[in-house]
Amino acid sequence: MKLQVDHQFPSPxxxxxxEKLKQFTDARIALGRVGCSIPTKAFLEFQLAHAQARDxxxxxxxxxxxxxxxxxxxxxxxxxxxxxxxxxxxxxxPDLGRQLSNSSQQYLQQQYNKNQLNYDLCIVVxxxxxxxxxxxxxxxxxxxxxxxxTDQSWQLAPIIIATGSRVEPYRVCRRLFYLS
Amino acid sequence: xxxxxxxxxxxxxxHDLKTLMAKATPQRSGDELAGIAAEDATExxxxxxxxxELPLKVFLxxxxxxxxxxxxxxxxxxxxxxxxxxxxxxxxxxxxRNWLLSEQATTETxxxxxxxxxxxxxxxxxxxxxxxxxxxxxxxxxxITQFRNTIGLKGHLSTRLQPNHPTDDLLGISASILDGLMxxxxxxxxxxxxxxxxxxxLAELLKLLDHIIQEYKIPTQSCVxxxxxxxxxxxxxxxxxxLMFQSIAGTQxxxxxxxxxxxxxxxxxxxxxxxxxxxxxxxxMYFETGQGSALSSxxxxxxxxxxxxxxxxxxxxxxxxxxxxxxxxxIGPEYLFNGKQIIRAGLEDHFCGKLLGLPMGCDICYTxxxxxxxxxxxxxxxxxxxxxxxxIMGIPGSDDVMLNYQTTSFHDALYLRQxxxxxxxxxxxxxxxxxxxxxxxxxxxxxxxxMPDQFSRLLMN
Numbered sequence: 001m002k003l004q005v006d007h008q009f010p011s012p013x014x015x016x017x018x019e020k021l022k023q024f025t026d027a028r029i030a031l032g033r034v035g036c037s038i039p040t041k042a043f044l045e046f047q048l049a050h051a052q053a054r055d056x057x058x059x060x061x062x063x064x065x066x067x068x069x070x071x072x073x074x075x076x077x078x079x080x081x082x083x084x085x086x087x088x089x090x091x092x093x094p095d096l097g098r099q100l101s102n103s104s105q106q107y108l109q110q111q112y113n114k115n116q117l118n119y120d121l122c123i124v125v126x127x128x129x130x131x132x133x134x135x136x137x138x139x140x141x142x143x144x145x146x147x148x149x150t151d152q153s154w155q156l157a158p159i160i161i162a163t164g165s166r167v168e169p170y171r172v173c174r175r176l177f178y179l180s
Numbered sequence: 181x182x183x184x185x186x187x188x189x190x191x192x193x194x195h196d197l198k199t200l201m202a203k204a205t206p207q208r209s210g211d212e213l214a215g216i217a218a219e220d221a222t223e224x225x226x227x228x229x230x231x232x233e234l235p236l237k238v239f240l241x242x243x244x245x246x247x248x249x250x251x252x253x254x255x256x257x258x259x260x261x262x263x264x265x266x267x268x269x270x271x272x273x274x275x276x277r278n279w280l281l282s283e284q285a286t287t288e289t290x291x292x293x294x295x296x297x298x299x300x301x302x303x304x305x306x307x308x309x310x311x312x313x314x315x316x317x318x319x320x321x322x323x324i325t326q327f328r329n330t331i332g333l334k335g336h337l338s339t340r341l342q343p344n345h346p347t348d349d350l351l352g353i354s355a356s357i358l359d360g361l362m363x364x365x366x367x368x369x370x371x372x373x374x375x376x377x378x379x380x381x382l383a384e385l386l387k388l389l390d391h392i393i394q395e396y397k398i399p400t401q402s403c404v405x406x407x408x409x410x411x412x413x414x415x416x417x418x419x420x421x422x423l424m425f426q427s428i429a430g431t432q433x434x435x436x437x438x439x440x441x442x443x444x445x446x447x448x449x450x451x452x453x454x455x456x457x458x459x460x461x462x463x464x465m466y467f468e469t470g471q472g473s474a475l476s477s478x479x480x481x482x483x484x485x486x487x488x489x490x491x492x493x494x495x496x497x498x499x500x501x502x503x504x505x506x507x508x509x510x511i512g513p514e515y516l517f518n519g520k521q522i523i524r525a526g527l528e529d530h531f532c533g534k535l536l537g538l539p540m541g542c543d544i545c546y547t548x549x550x551x552x553x554x555x556x557x558x559x560x561x562x563x564x565x566x567x568x569x570x571x572i573m574g575i576p577g578s579d580d581v582m583l584n585y586q587t588t589s590f591h592d593a594l595y596l597r598q599x600x601x602x603x604x605x606x607x608x609x610x611x612x613x614x615x616x617x618x619x620x621x622x623x624x625x626x627x628x629x630x631m632p633d634q635f636s637r638l639l640m641n
Contacts (some may be wrong), residue, residue, distance in 0.1 A: 017360060017631040018639055025345055025352035028577025028589075029359035036594035036625055038577065046554075046577055050586065053548040091513045091549055092209050129549050 013039050058087055061131040063161055069139050070159055075146070078111065080104035082164035090164050100130035109159075119157035121149060127164035181242060185230040192226035197629035198244040200234075202484035203227035204307045204399070204525055209314025210472045210485045215574050217484075227506055228308045232274030236265075239300045244483045247489075250432045251442055256298050256494045262297030267390035273304045278566055280305065280317045287322050294537035300428075302532045303490040314527040315567040323570065325502045327422065329399045329607040332539050332570040337602035339574035339593045340505070340541070341366030344582035349374045350388055356576050357392060363590035364597075364618055364625075365574035368503055368541060369423060371403040371465065375582055382406050383419045390420035396634070397462065399607035401458075401502070402465050408440060408448040415451040420484030423466040423502060424452040433479035442495065446516035449499045460607075460632065463502035463539070465526070469493070470507040471525050472515030485515060486525065490532045496537055503571060506530070506537045508560075509546040510585055519556025522546060525558050530569055541571035545587035554586065565596040572596075576641075 017031040031042040036082075063079050070077040081104050084090035084097040100108070123145070125138050142159065149156050183194040194200040202216040204227035218224035240305050247253045262269075268276060279285055306314065315420035324332040331338045343356030353372060358379065360366050370393070372385050382404050389402035396479060401422035408426040415421050426445060429435055452464040469492045471485040489506070496504045506529035509522040516522045535538035544560050546552035561572065578589040596602055601623035603609050613619045616632040630636070 014627070016359070016362070017636060018355075018362070020639060021355035021358065024349065024355045025353070025576075026581045027343070027356045027359075027575075029355055029580050031577050031591070033363075033591065035512065036591060036598055038589065038591045049579070050548070050553060054553075057549045092196070092517060093213060094514050095213070156487065 005145075009111060015155075029175050056130040057091075057130040058070035059131045061067075061127040061161070063163065066125070066135065066138065066161055071140070073139075073143060075156075076158040077140070077161055078107070079161045079163070080108065082162065082166070084164040086164075096163055096176075108118055118155065122157035122160065124160045124162055126162045126167075128165065150175050181238075183384065184233070185226040187222060187226045187229075192230070194227060194230060197238070197242045197300075198481070198487070200227055200231055201244065201304060201307065202482070203485045204231045204304075205486055208471075208515070208521045208525065208562055209513060209517040210475055210556045212612070213514050214475050214480060214482070214485075216475035216482055231304055231413065232272060232308050234273050234304070236271050236273060236276060236301050237269060239298050244300060244487060245431055245481045247267045250481075252430060252432055252435070252491050252494060255442065255498065256491065258299070259494070259498070260298055261295035264293055264302045264596070268293065268296070273301075273308060275485070276301070276305050277309050277313070280309075280316075281313060285317070285320060287320055287432070289539070290321050290535065294535060299490040299532075299536065300487060300495045302535045303487040305442070306486070306490075306528045306532055311524065311527055311563070314461040314531040315563055318527075318531045318534045318567045321418050321568070323534060323537055323539045325463040325500075325539040325570075327401045327458040327463055327502050328460060329401075330460065331502065331605050332641050333369055333606070334568060335602060337565065337569065337593065337596055337600075338368035338541070338571035338605050338608075339590075340368045340571055341370045341590075342373070342573050342575045342587075343370065343535060344373050344375075344575075344580055346375055346582045348372075348381055348385060351581055353388065354392070358366060358638070359576050359602070360574055360590050361396075361398070362500060362617060362631065362635065363594060364604060364612050364620075365593055366469070367605040367621060368397070368571035369401050369403050371405055371423075371425075371466070373405045373580075373583055376578065377406055377410060379410060379413060379417075382414060383417070385419060386419050390422075396458055397611070399605070399611050405466075405468070412448050412451050414599065415448075415455060418455075420457070421452060422457050423453060423464055424448045425466045425468070427468045428492045429469070429473040429477075429479070429497045430472050430488030431479050431481060431483075433481075434474035434477050434488070434570060435495075437477035437479055441523040442498070445495065445499060447456070447553075461502075463488070463500055464606070465496075465499045465501035466505070467492075467496045467499075467501050468504045468505045468507050468543075469496070469529070470511050471529070472511040475515065476511065486528055486532075489529060490536075493533050493536045493538055493539070496533075496538055501539060504533055505541045505543055507543040507545065507554075509550055509552060510543065510583075512547050513550040516550070519546075519553070519559070523556060523560045523563070527563060527567065530564065530567055534568075539570045543573045543587055544570055545573070545585055547585045557586070557588060557592075561592055561596060565600045565602060594625060 019030040083099040203218040341360035345352040403423040405425045474480040508526040
């Protein structure tokens with residue numbers, strides 16, 4: 001049997017005449033339509049963006065790699081963990097993400113007892129809701145700060161890498177390091 | 181007063197009314213986070229059974245948040261209409277469920293009853309009914325409001341066109357507005373969440389919206405969703421404000437966290453009425469709510485989040501709003517963990533709001549860290565279409581690039597209109613047809629071949 005080219009359905013996709021307005025916003029405007037619905041390409045682009053955002057939420061921070069990178073730049077790092085030990089608990093219990101785990105508290109206390117150093121500044125890197133964002137941005141951000149810190153002759157505490165963290169560990173770390 | 185229910189020789193004991201209400205609430209992460217949820221599924225049903233036996237009159241004598249300490253409780257109790265309540269005053273919560281589902285509960289009887297209902301009565305009955313009951317009973321209600329058009333008529337679905345931009349760029353916002361109008365969205369309101377709250381910026385946005393609405397004679401209204409104290413200052417300066425916006429919550433303390441009180445809301449309400457910008461009606465307020473807001477500011481008094489949400493509706497009711505929007509999944513998974521919880525909460529909010537006589541809409545939405553996706557939103561959207569929701573959000577491609585969450589798109593509104601034959605506000609439908617954008621006949625949307633000249637002209641430069 002032969003394909004009847006002149007009997008093929010025409011394209012059902014309507015493009016929007018205002019596509020040039022896309023230059024003014026990142027909003028998903030001028031997607032066009034099939035019937036009243038979103039065309040396949042635009043639909044899958046949205047799915048991809050959401051999939052990437054979901055994966056970023058559940059991605060674990062690569063603490064070893066981050067520590068190595070910091071060490072490479074002569075920066076010491078310590079890893080602490082909150083009481084939210086997995087992602088589901090982390091998402092459901094913001095209160096636990098604000099508390100340092102017992103073992104991390106003890107560890108920080110030991111460090112302080114051993115060194116008895118006073119610091120001017122402590123940087124805490126928390127994984128939060130996107131470990132990917134931290135892995136991309138933490139090192140460049142810290143490096144750009146360290147120059148300033150050196151210029152000011154400030155004593156920088158070891159960088160604290162906090163996993164399962166909400167905002168509060170900063171306060172706990174601050175107390176444990178006795179920042180001056 | 182404490183409450184008991186015997187299940188298999190085990191006595192379930194509920195210390196007070198708020199404990200009973202919390203334990204009877206369908207499972208959600210926010211009540212678990214607050215430590216007030218039922219311990220297990222059996223305790224939940226035991227609480228529901230005890231709640232079903234509770235006389236409705238109890239809610240007039242026992243408050244979940246102390247009367248002396250909370251102006252929302254005082255509002256609920258002091259404004260209660262005993263005469264409207266009398267036909268159901270002999271009912272238990274369980275009887276009330278039965279009555280709502282019966283043929284006696286009609287659009288008209290429900291309308292007459294609404295001022296006789298308190299937030300807590302409505303919240304209580306919502307806890308012992310299924311999703312289909314939430315949908316069916318709400319579908320009997322009709323709450324109509326007016327400003328420059330008529331919203332909430334049965335068989336209609338309106339949309340808030342939400343053209344947000346991360347830097348409030350006027351061109352970027354205008355591009356999203358044009359996109360939305362060409363897709364027949366924007367009859368509930370064209371409403372911007374501003375990225376920056378300074379008065380100058382807010383005034384610029386309001387002037388832009390006013391210009392667009394005047395220039396194209398669009399039968400709709402505008403809103404810039406800023407704090408009411410800023411709104412009042414803008415109204416005093418005669419900046420064109422159609423609708424006054426404010427987020428509200430179900431306790432005085434939570435509202436103090438928002439920086440508001442009933443007095444401040446009254447001031448905002450009166451300032452907006454004085455501008456006399458409505459042409460068809462005087463519903464000038466736009467409120468947003470959402471389960472979990474009181475817990476997030478640690479102002480929940482041990483009351484479950486759904487009951488507190490319904491208490492916020494008592495505030496809304498006082499100010500005869502044009503729109504009440506429950507932003508159901510925005511608050512995050514620690515309050516509503518997944519699609520199932522978001523769907524249930526959305527249906528509860530709509531049901532409770534409608535019974536109390538409010539023009540309920542819903543921001544059918546989720547954040548990236550919730551266990552939900554667009555498929556869950558499709559389910560809730562479709563259920564809402566059958567339940568008779570007044571309005572939904574319309575956002576380019578579902579993706580809000582300023583607030584970074586996902587909600588319903590312009591296309592989603594058209595899906596629902598086609599599927600169920602729902603129409604925009606009649607004045608707006610007539611405008612769409614007259615402008616040559618599209619014409620809707622029953623469920624059929626008939627598009628014009630070209631973008632109308634008055635709009636395509638804008639693209640020339």
